[in-house]
Amino acid sequence: MAQTPAAPTNPLVTGSEIARIAGVTRAAVSNWRRRYDDFPAPAGGGANSPLYDLAEVRAWLETQRKGQDVTDEVQLWQELRGAYGDDILRGLGDVLQTLATPEERKQAALPDAVIHLARRMAQEGSLSDVAQGLAERFTESVRRTGSDQVSSPRLVRAVQQCVGDVPDDAVLFDPACGIGTLLLAVGAD
Known part of the structure; x- marks a missing residue:
């Protein structure tokens, strides 16, 4: 009987995330993959979007x-990927809910490292900065993988052209809203 390989226990990262960690471009990471025989082998993902074991990459x-x-x-994103996976x-919602909730009230069941990093980031900037940074990172990550959780900018522009001005009291419905990119673009400010 064939054995199925064990699921990776460490968080997996993309080439773009490796570039952020190392402070280089994605092209540099691509070059490392080709030039160094000892570069970590993909631990998941597909041929066009490989994922690497974070511990192996760091080593x-x-x-x-x-x-x-x-x-x-980067640490916050890696901790979230490790805790939440797919x-x-x-x-992201749990982090923002935790940051928006007073400390003495019950928080979402987040790992302590996530809470500590998120609170520190919010103190150094603002809750809005943390939310914007996480939303941008999520949007970039799902666009690379071809996920349908974010409406493409092209689709958003097309719908905006068709819809025109939307009254402030209008009810908008998007059955595939993902993180709401399209709803935010079309809805009232």
């Missing part, structure tokens, strides 16, 4: 002396 970057200090934003959108 490789350290060995090659190619890494730099990881920002709070349900990252729920993780």
